[in-house]
Amino acid sequence: MTENAPSATDTSLRFLFDEADLRGEFVQLDSAYRDILALHHHSPAVSRLLGEFLAAAVLLATTLKFEGKLILQARSEGQIPLLMVECSSELELRGIVRGAEQATAERFDLLLANGQLAITIDPRRGKRYQGVVPLDGDNLAQCLQSYFAQSEQLGTRLWLAADGERAGGLLLQQLPSQLVTDSRQRDNFWEHACTLAATARDEELLTLAPAELLHRLYHEEALRLFEPRTPLFRCSCSRERTFGALVALGREELESLLAEQGAITMDCEFCNSRYQYQREDLAELLQGSPEPPLH
Structure with a gap:
């Protein structure tokens, strides 16, 4: 088993809007991402794709209240037949890409052509759950949003970025109505929060400190920031x-x-x-x- 000490820039930060039924998670991966990339040869496009999967796995794992692991697995007829990432409830990450050595495409739809994305929840206690969605979006974030639109009643949006050195992502998710009961007001704030999040550039997702990015996006809103957690690369083999x-x-x-x-x-x-x-x-x-x- 390989373990690597994380740097201070491997961070997952949860936040809540005090005046709306809305939560968020922001993740940045630095050494954890590079440690995984260092184990195999990947083209720049495959490295970016793997980084987005890793960031997404952390974001999704933090939405769940369980002990176990979340698995994102893409199978396709494209240049990448299999891409799989695991994130445990302790934010321990690992991932593999099959076909990476031969992959030359730059586009998501060519790397993962005619593919399916399986999202598996594997708790240490209780039953396994799996949902499947076609990989028919222009990027991973779109595919995940399609999954949530089909399987969840609460709105969920993601923004992902990776450049081969760092990976990052932002997730917003509606919560059950408690603070705001008027449906129109609730929908308006959701659209407002998503519109602001969409202004974050990839470079900002990758390099800005979490508190700095959230202040830039939501300085007019009352946010509650939780204690940050540290994702890291750790393989569970033995x-x-x-x-x-x-x-x-x-x-x-x-x-x-x-x-x-x-x-x-x-x-x-x-x-x-x-x-x-x-x-x-x-x-x-x-x-x-x-x-x-x-x-």
Whole structure:
């Protein structure tokens, strides 16, 4: 498992409008984003796309009250057959892109042509939930907004940016009516808040301090800022988990692999960690008593 200490610019900040039923989240990724990019070769366009997925995963994970992880998974017939990002409730991030080495397109619709986006909520306790939406927008933010429009009654808007060095994003979401009960007034404020958010340039999402950006956008509104949290890159792979995958192979297939290769090697796609098992490591498993080796 690979861990990296985050810099001060890896930040997720929640905020509330004191006079409206509206919440927001702002995220900036710096070292967490670069640490993930450093593990594999990506073109600039793929790096930007992965950054937007990472920022979106943090924004969406913060809207949920659960312990577990949120998974964004895009499958397509384009140059990127699979892009997957995970964000835990502790804001631990990891991500992979398959086909990145050959991808040359710049446009979202070519990289992820004829694709689908699956959003999976995987709680540590309780049932898994998954929603799927076509990747038929011009960018990831549009596709996510289509998902929320289909599955949620509360308005949700996102703005995402990435440049290969930093990734950032802003989310606004309506809350159930409590402070403002008049529907017209509620809709007007929602449009007002979204119109102001849309004025934020990509460069500002990536470089301005969170409090500075929110002041620029909403200095005439009463905002309540919460304690910022720190997203970071951390892979959840382990020797015990890879051993579990070997258990599923069965004794005959393990014997065949050992005879052919001498040892069995398992590589993590997310962090490039390598786990190797010699015959003696698998002795109990081969004899029918699967206990994972600790070394």
